[in-house]
Amino acid sequence: MTAIPTSIDATEAMLATQGYVSARALSTVMFLALKLGRPLLLEGEAGVGKTEIAKVLAAALGRRLIRLQCYEGLDAAQAVADWNFAAQMIAIRTVEAGGGADRDTLRAELFTEDYLIERPLLAAMRPQVGGPPVLLIDELDRTDAPFEAFLLEALSDFQVTIPELGTIKAPEPPIVIVTSSRTREVDGGVIKAHHRDAE
Numbered sequence: 001m002t003a004i005p006t007s008i009d010a011t012e013a014m015l016a017t018q019g020y021v022s023a024r025a026l027s028t029v030m031f032l033a034l035k036l037g038r039p040l041l042l043e044g045e046a047g048v049g050k051t052e053i054a055k056v057l058a059a060a061l062g063r064r065l066i067r068l069q070c071y072e073g074l075d076a077a078q079a080v081a082d083w084n085f086a087a088q089m090i091a092i093r094t095v096e097a098g099g100g101a102d103r104d105t106l107r108a109e110l111f112t113e114d115y116l117i118e119r120p121l122l123a124a125m126r127p128q129v130g131g132p133p134v135l136l137i138d139e140l141d142r143t144d145a146p147f148e149a150f151l152l153e154a155l156s157d158f159q160v161t162i163p164e165l166g167t168i169k170a171p172e173p174p175i176v177i178v179t180s181s182r183t184r185e186v187d188g189g190v191i192k193a194h195h196r197d198a199e
Contacts, residue, residue: 002061020056039176050179054136064133068120070143080160082117111164125170135174
């Protein structure tokens with residue numbers, strides 16, 4: 001795992017180790033986002049290299065890259081976690097065939113981590129080998145305002161809540177890169193950069 005760079009020049013040098021030549025303005029906002037622990041919002045047309053920056057940053061720091069691809073209709077459950085209903089039904093049928101357990105015991109057993117399907121936001125809150133991951137939230141502008149509000153709230157405290165399990169807080173906040181192709185205005189709680197560099 002590589003340490004977070006301590007200067008703008010060190011940030012440029014770190015990106016260069018992965019073959020990425022960064023404009024000074026981009027290196028500056030990336031350094032500030034890393035130093036302050038704030039999400040970095042990259043706005044620009046499709047194909048200019050916004051997503052590539054997250055990949056390069058993860059590789060340069062030796063961190064896991066977790067990608068949340070945004071789309072119209074994306075909701076909190078699809079971003080955080082789902083229950084594996086098929087596995088839960090098999091467990092119910094198995095218990096019923098064996099004579100059955102009482103309802104409260106069965107409910108407690110069905111809503112555990114064993115039956116949880118982890119989605120990107122929850123994965124980013126978990127401890128990772130090599131340090132906190134780089135969380136890429138790609139094309140946030142394709143979602144709707146309520147999801148954006150949920151996401152910004154989750155990122156403000158770096159925690160998510162699963163009703164059956166409670167609140168899960170990141171022991172160390174992930175490094176967050178948010179991209180937008182400017183199909184609508186995205187705002188709040190992020191350091192912004194307009195990205196025009198070619199990939």
